[in-house]
Amino acid sequence: MSKSNNVYKDAYNRCLRLLDETKSLPSEPELGTLLGVSRTTVRSILARMEETGLIAWNKRSKTVLRAPRPDDFFPEEETDTLAEIIERSFMRRLLAGGAEAGMQINELELAREIGVGTTSVREFLIRFSRFGLIEKRRNSHWVLKGFTRAFALELTEIREMFELRSAAAFAALPEESPVWADLDRLEDEHRLLAREIASRFNEFSELDERFHRLIHRASHNRFIVDFYDVIAMIFHYHYQWNKAQERERNEVAVAEHLVYIAALKSRDLGKVDAACRKHLKSARNTLLTSIPEAGSRNVLDARRA
Amino acid sequence: MSKSNNVYKDAYNRCLRLLDETKSLPSEPELGTLLGVSRTTVRSILARMEETGLIAWNKRSKTVLRAPRPDDFFPEEETDTLAEIIERSFMRRLLAGGAEAGMQINELELAREIGVGTTSVREFLIRFSRFGLIEKRRNSHWVLKGFTRAFALELTEIREMFELRSAAAFAALPEESPVWADLDRLEDEHRLLAREIASRFNEFSELDERFHRLIHRASHNRFIVDFYDVIAMIFHYHYQWNKAQERERNEVAVAEHLVYIAALKSRDLGKVDAACRKHLKSARNTLLTSIPEAGSRNVLDARRA
DNA sequence: ATAATGTCTTTTATCGTGAAAAAACATTTT
DNA sequence: AAAATGTTTTTTCACGATAAAAGACATTAT
Numbered sequence: 001m002s003k004s005n006n007v008y009k010d011a012y013n014r015c016l017r018l019l020d021e022t023k024s025l026p027s028e029p030e031l032g033t034l035l036g037v038s039r040t041t042v043r044s045i046l047a048r049m050e051e052t053g054l055i056a057w058n059k060r061s062k063t064v065l066r067a068p069r070p071d072d073f074f075p076e077e078e079t080d081t082l083a084e085i086i087e088r089s090f091m092r093r094l095l096a097g098g099a100e101a102g103m104q105i106n107e108l109e110l111a112r113e114i115g116v117g118t119t120s121v122r123e124f125l126i127r128f129s130r131f132g133l134i135e136k137r138r139n140s141h142w143v144l145k146g147f148t149r150a151f152a153l154e155l156t157e158i159r160e161m162f163e164l165r166s167a168a169a170f171a172a173l174p175e176e177s178p179v180w181a182d183l184d185r186l187e188d189e190h191r192l193l194a195r196e197i198a199s200r201f202n203e204f205s206e207l208d209e210r211f212h213r214l215i216h217r218a219s220h221n222r223f224i225v226d227f228y229d230v231i232a233m234i235f236h237y238h239y240q241w242n243k244a245q246e247r248e249r250n251e252v253a254v255a256e257h258l259v260y261i262a263a264l265k266s267r268d269l270g271k272v273d274a275a276c277r278k279h280l281k282s283a284r285n286t287l288l289t290s291i292p293e294a295g296s297r298n299v300l301d302a303r304r305a
Numbered sequence: 306m307s308k309s310n311n312v313y314k315d316a317y318n319r320c321l322r323l324l325d326e327t328k329s330l331p332s333e334p335e336l337g338t339l340l341g342v343s344r345t346t347v348r349s350i351l352a353r354m355e356e357t358g359l360i361a362w363n364k365r366s367k368t369v370l371r372a373p374r375p376d377d378f379f380p381e382e383e384t385d386t387l388a389e390i391i392e393r394s395f396m397r398r399l400l401a402g403g404a405e406a407g408m409q410i411n412e413l414e415l416a417r418e419i420g421v422g423t424t425s426v427r428e429f430l431i432r433f434s435r436f437g438l439i440e441k442r443r444n445s446h447w448v449l450k451g452f453t454r455a456f457a458l459e460l461t462e463i464r465e466m467f468e469l470r471s472a473a474a475f476a477a478l479p480e481e482s483p484v485w486a487d488l489d490r491l492e493d494e495h496r497l498l499a500r501e502i503a504s505r506f507n508e509f510s511e512l513d514e515r516f517h518r519l520i521h522r523a524s525h526n527r528f529i530v531d532f533y534d535v536i537a538m539i540f541h542y543h544y545q546w547n548k549a550q551e552r553e554r555n556e557v558a559v560a561e562h563l564v565y566i567a568a569l570k571s572r573d574l575g576k577v578d579a580a581c582r583k584h585l586k587s588a589r590n591t592l593l594t595s596i597p598e599a600g601s602r603n604v605l606d607a608r609r610a
Numbered sequence: 611a612t613a614a615t616g617t618c619t620t621t622t623a624t625c626g627t628g629a630a631a632a633a634a635c636a637t638t639t640t
Numbered sequence: 641a642a643a644a645t646g647t648t649t650t651t652t653c654a655c656g657a658t659a660a661a662a663g664a665c666a667t668t669a670t
Contacts (some may be wrong), residue, residue, distance in 0.1 A: 001658095002659040002660075003658080003659055003660045013648095039663085040662060040663080059668090059669080106650095108651055108652080118651090118652080119654095199657070
């Protein structure tokens with residue numbers, strides 16, 4: 001097997017959802033832009049849709065014949081990229097097994113266990129290494145540094161440094177900047193979520209990321225913007241394993257965000273600084289409470305504790 | 306060809322240099338630690354040294370028979386890792402060709418041009434991407450972001466943030482910390498270099514890196530420590546292309562380092578901050594003067610200007 | 611003339627393979 | 641017994657090959 005066609009399958013599924021809305025599909029290049037794939041993939045999608053009787057396709061005319069049924073969709077798991085599959089497996093091992101700091105990581109073993117080639121695992125590890133959780137020994141194996149309290153503290157230290165600076169830059173942005181409209185929109189979403197927090201608290205994580213990324217972008221510094229990938233990754237998995245008081249935590253965070261947003265809109269640097277610090281402090285505490293032990297104990301131990 | 310034996314060749318060369326000093330070599334594990342390679346490689350080295358009549362090898366006894374001659378050494382270029390070879394080729398293209406920002410990078414073409422497999426090029430690009438000079442388009446090519454003024458400014462902004470914090474942490478380290486001895490040793494080296502700056506100015510770059518890495522390490526933050534790799538990489542190539550007033554620049558930098566060191570030893574945070582700022586400011590200016598044009602012009606243009 | 615479709619070429623993503631190097635195990639020496 | 645040497649196994653590194661996907665070129669339709 002050389003390469004899975006997950007790009008095609010994922011785009012196909014997304015295209016199916018488009019079918020519900022219109023009675024005929026746009027041109028091939030337009031569809032390509034819409035789905036974020038090349039025309040080659042678009043044509044494969046159209047070919048299959050014609051085959052399964054979803055559309056009638058003749059050159060420019062692509063008429064929708066019937067609404068898509070559940071079984072028209074490709075199974076979810078077939079639409080994931082290899083990188084996602086490897087990351088998920090790796091993180092599961094990291095969070096679930098006895099993943100002690102200092103433990104060595106075996107590329108071959110990982111590859112066999114996940115059922116992929118070693119090349120993909122190697123590439124994943126190289127990409128993953130920027131998160132600071134693993135480290136390579138020169139012409140030898142990788143070493144796990146562990147999801148420790150030290151890691152969380154180092155991560156949040158940088159985060160605070162970067163976000164305080166970004167928030168200040170944000171507040172100094174001119175009135176005409178489009179970010180203010182983005183911020184207004186995010187504020188509305190926050191108010192909406194705050195009102196329905198009881199049922200929708202699990203939607204916060206996604207909103208949180210969009211909000212902080214908007215702020216970080218104001219720094220106009222690629223290193224700051226890129227660093228948010230590290231934070232996002234950690235918080236993504238953090239949200240998955242630490243469900244304790246999720247509702248309460250998110251409720252508090254939404255409120256903090258609203259204060260933070262108000263501070264930004266006031267352009268008062270003092271207020272911005274205070275609101276930002278307060279929110280980041282509680283974010284740090286949330287993260288830290290899930291890694292209670294000092295030193296070598298891992299996340300699973302932390303959960304058991 | 307599956308894998309070059311550069312590890313062996315490099316270790317062999319380094320081992321040859323050891324021969325000059327002693328009349329017999331230590332045990333295999335000891336040699337392994339000394340050279341930073343496994344026993345397997347040590348044994349290959351010993352086997353060849355026996356073959357070429359450099360040593361008599363019988364179990365524990367490894368007697369040196371003759372001094373190594375120049376032709377005993379493997380050629381320098383055969384001791385480089387593939388990663389080094391690819392990096393050098395890539396940087397040469399980046400700095401010498403019409404490497405405009407926005408230009409796309411072709412893995413296959415790069416691999417063919419350098420004469421290596423695509424996998425190695427891919428892995429290199431992934432590793433290299435953390436320097437912020439290239440970016441990947443989802444399931445498509447890499448894009449060059451260009452060695453622009455904006456890049457230099459973003460880089461130095463982070464550097465200043467990180468180093469000011471590290472320097473403050475350094476100054477706050479207790480008397481017993483071994484870093485003070487390291488600092489004393491570095492100070493001596495600086496004084497020595499300052500005295501002979503006329504002939505040894507080109508040795509500064511290496512000393513510079515060791516000095517700044519020592520300071521960054523005081524942050525005890527892996528993200529700060531790791532970020533110095535980005536700075537080191539940029540300055541490494543910067544030193545190679547920008548030879549204008551090299552002697553003068555380095556002379557000034559050595560003097561600034563000495564002030565900086567004195568400030569650290571005084572433990573006076575105000576002084577440390579001032580000395581650090583002053584040095585980083587001139588480092589930034591040095592870097593910026595080699596990228597004079599705003600926006601899209603590249604390094605070669607900059608050199609011509 | 612512009613923008614679509616149809617066709618062909620190139621590049622990317624992934625695997626299996628084999629040599630280099632590391633690591634593990636077994637045996638001998640001090 | 642501890643530490644070395646000798647031997648075998650495992651892992652890492654790098655390649656060529658191949659299908660998926662992107663991209664380029666040619667042709668046709670509005």
